[in-house]
Amino acid sequence: xxxxxxxxxxxxxxxxEPEYMVxxxxxxxxxxxxxxxVVFDRLYWDKLDAGTIEDEQVMERVxxxxxxxxxxxxxxxxxxxxxxxxxxxxxxxLVKHLKNDHRVGLFVLSNISKYFAEHRHEISILxxxxxxxxxxxxxxxxxNREIFDYLCNTxxxxxxxxxxxxxxxxxxxxxxxxxxxxxxxxxxxxxxxEYLDEILK
Numbered sequence: 001x002x003x004x005x006x007x008x009x010x011x012x013x014x015x016x017e018p019e020y021m022v023x024x025x026x027x028x029x030x031x032x033x034x035x036x037x038v039v040f041d042r043l044y045w046d047k048l049d050a051g052t053i054e055d056e057q058v059m060e061r062v063x064x065x066x067x068x069x070x071x072x073x074x075x076x077x078x079x080x081x082x083x084x085x086x087x088x089x090x091x092x093x094l095v096k097h098l099k100n101d102h103r104v105g106l107f108v109l110s111n112i113s114k115y116f117a118e119h120r121h122e123i124s125i126l127x128x129x130x131x132x133x134x135x136x137x138x139x140x141x142x143x144n145r146e147i148f149d150y151l152c153n154t155x156x157x158x159x160x161x162x163x164x165x166x167x168x169x170x171x172x173x174x175x176x177x178x179x180x181x182x183x184x185x186x187x188x189x190x191x192x193x194e195y196l197d198e199i200l201k
Contacts (some may be wrong), residue, residue, distance in 0.1 A: 001161060001197050002104065002161060002162070002163050002181065002199055002200055003105060003158070003161040003176065004105040004106075004107060004157050004158075004160070004161060004163070005098055005104050005105070005106055005107070005156075005162075005163055005165070005196065006107040006108070006109050006127075006151065006157075006162060006163065006180075007106075007107070007108050008109065008110055008126070008136065008164075008165060008166040008167060008168070008171065008185070009108055009110035009112060010073075010085070010110065010112070011016065011167045011187075012088070012165055012166065012167055013087065013088065013090075013091050013108070013125055013187075014085040014086060014088065014091075014123075014125070015085060015086050015087075015088060016085055017097050018036040018039070018040040019032065019036055020061040020084065020086075021040075021077060021084040021085075022035045022036050023078055023095065024037070024042060024077075024080075024084050025073050025075060025076055025077055026077075027150070028172075030117045031070060031142045034066065034070070035066070035070065035073070035074060035077060038062055038065045038066055038074070039062055039074055039077050039078055044058045044061065044062070045113075047109040048112075048113035048114070048115070048136060049112060049113060049135050049136060049141050050111075050135065050136070050140075051114055051135065051137060051138065051139040051141050052139070053115075054112075054114075055078070055079075055114075055115055057084060058078070059074075059075060059078060062074050062078070079115075080098035082119050082122065083113070083115055083122075085123075087125055088182075088187070088189055089189065090189040090190065090193070091125070091150075091189055092124075092125050092128075093107070093152060094189060094192065094193050094196075095125065095128045095129075096136050097193070098157055099128055100133075101199045102196075102197075103116075104130060104200065105130050105131075105155070105157070106130050107128045107130060107131045107132070107133070107151065107157075108126065108129050108131075108132045108133065109132075109133045109142065109147070109148075109164065110111050110132075110133070110134055110135065110149050111135045111142050112135060112136055113136040114136035114171060115136075116134065116136065116171050117134040117136055117137050120132060120134065128153060128156070131154070131155045133150060133151045133154065134145065139140040139152060140179075142166075142168070142171040142174055143168075143170045143171045143173060143174025143175070144174065145178055146173065147174075148174065148175055148178040148180060149178070150157045152180075158197075159178060159180045159181075160179060160181075161180060162180050162197070163180070163181040163182065163183060163196075164180045164181070164182050164183070165182075165183045165192065166182070166183075166185060166187050166188070167185045167186070168185070171198055172184045183195060183196075
């Protein structure tokens with residue numbers, strides 16, 4: 001019996017789209033392309049997720065790769081991305097439905113930065129969750145077994161009674177290997193809702 005539902009954050013609860021986040025501040029197509037490539041380079045963001053680099057270091061490296069005229073807008077994009085991540089249509093309703101109608105425990109497990117963790121209370125959809133595991137402050141990332149161990153130990157979750165929803169196949173494999181039930185999310189919120197309603201009967 002499933003008693004706990006664990007969601008990934010980016011591309012599951014919300015859209016994480018560099019093109020959109022840059023486009024909020026920049027119109028020129030060439031500048032948008034460059035800023036997307038540099039500001040959201042996985043070279044930095046993987047380290048942010050693991051908590052092994054600080055925001056100031058990222059900005060120094062970003063500025064070193066950009067012309068001076070783009071430094072200020074790069075800073076604005078970087079420090080405001082958390083406000084430019086719209087929820088997937090129907091996802092907030094699904095989360096409320098799970099909480100109010102199925103009464104399951106709701107958790108988030110996300111590879112995400114310390115900066116996001118510090119501002120998590122400003123993200124409205126997260127108010128519905130019983131617990132969050134955000135990797136930046138912890139220094140362990142998915143799909144390492146240790147992060148699933150941390151999740152289950154912190155919130156006293158039985159893996160066999162827990163389902164984890166993620167869009168990344170490697171993270172799904174990691175959770176499955178740990179003994180957690182999984183759902184590989186394809187962006188279809190209605191399909192996910194129907195599946196959860198079925199298994200939570």
